[in-house]
Amino acid sequence: AQRVTQPEKLLSVFKGAPVELKCNYSYSGSPELFWYVQYSRQRLQLLLRHISRESIKGFTADLNKGETSFHLKKPFAQEEDSAMYYCANPGKLIFGQGTTLQVKP
Amino acid sequence: SQTIHQWPATLVQPVGSPLSLECTVEGTSNPNLYWYRQAAGRGLQLLFYSVGIGQISSEVPQNLSASRPQDRQFILSSKKLLLSDSGFYLCAWSVPGLETQYFGPGTRLLVL
Numbered sequence: 001a002q003r004v005t006q007p008e009k010l011l012s013v014f015k016g017a018p019v020e021l022k023c024n025y026s027y028s029g030s031p032e033l034f035w036y037v038q039y040s041r042q043r044l045q046l047l048l049r050h051i052s053r054e055s056i057k058g059f060t061a062d063l064n065k066g067e068t069s070f071h072l073k074k075p076f077a078q079e080e081d082s083a084m085y086y087c088a089n090p091g092k093l094i095f096g097q098g099t100t101l102q103v104k105p
Numbered sequence: 106s107q108t109i110h111q112w113p114a115t116l117v118q119p120v121g122s123p124l125s126l127e128c129t130v131e132g133t134s135n136p137n138l139y140w141y142r143q144a145a146g147r148g149l150q151l152l153f154y155s156v157g158i159g160q161i162s163s164e165v166p167q168n169l170s171a172s173r174p175q176d177r178q179f180i181l182s183s184k185k186l187l188l189s190d191s192g193f194y195l196c197a198w199s200v201p202g203l204e205t206q207y208f209g210p211g212t213r214l215l216v217l
Contacts, residue, residue, distance in 0.1 A: 044197075088149075
């Protein structure tokens with residue numbers, strides 16, 4: 001079955017530490033993967049898309065077909081990065097289980 | 106510009122009571138519409154999606170139903186709520202053929 005997996009429910013780091021939110025997919029073809037973010041008391045919103053190859057709020061994500069991964073990375077975490085992050089293939093209507101990122105001062 | 110609205114923002118209902126959550130989209134025509142539930146510890150679960158008026162696809166069998174009476178209106182309903190229906194319900198829309206989904210503010214439902 002097609003699936004997007006986020007193995008970590010909670011990731012806790014200190015401010016200034018590097019962050020890597022893991023996402024793996026389990027289907028063939030060329031996946032169109034996205035990262036969505038939901039900050040406290042705000043709506044779920046698009047963070048970035050792999051085809052855009054862009055950096056948003058210091059975050060980047062590279063599609064690794066060999067490892068079937070699309071990990072979200074940021075070299076120096078900020079407290080305002082604390083949020084719920086979802087890896088998704090919305091075109092296939094598939095979302096990961098979500099990872100809560102907690103950045104401590 | 107396009108906007109998506111959901112109401113109510115918060116709802117507390119007794120077990121066995123009916124439910125009606127509404128979602129409307131402005132600024133676009135013939136959007137694809139989606140209902141998701143975000144339950145604690147379970148991530149984002151797709152409940153229903155619609156590609157047009159009266160066209161509803163159900164992803165998860167349960168006591169919820171969805172309807173699309175107008176092009177930009179999507180309603181989530183239940184005849185009798187269960188305790189397990191508690192959660193955060195999100196409506197989303199997308200342009201047909203494009204994959205980015207845009208989410209509403211959500212409705213927090215507590216069934217007691």
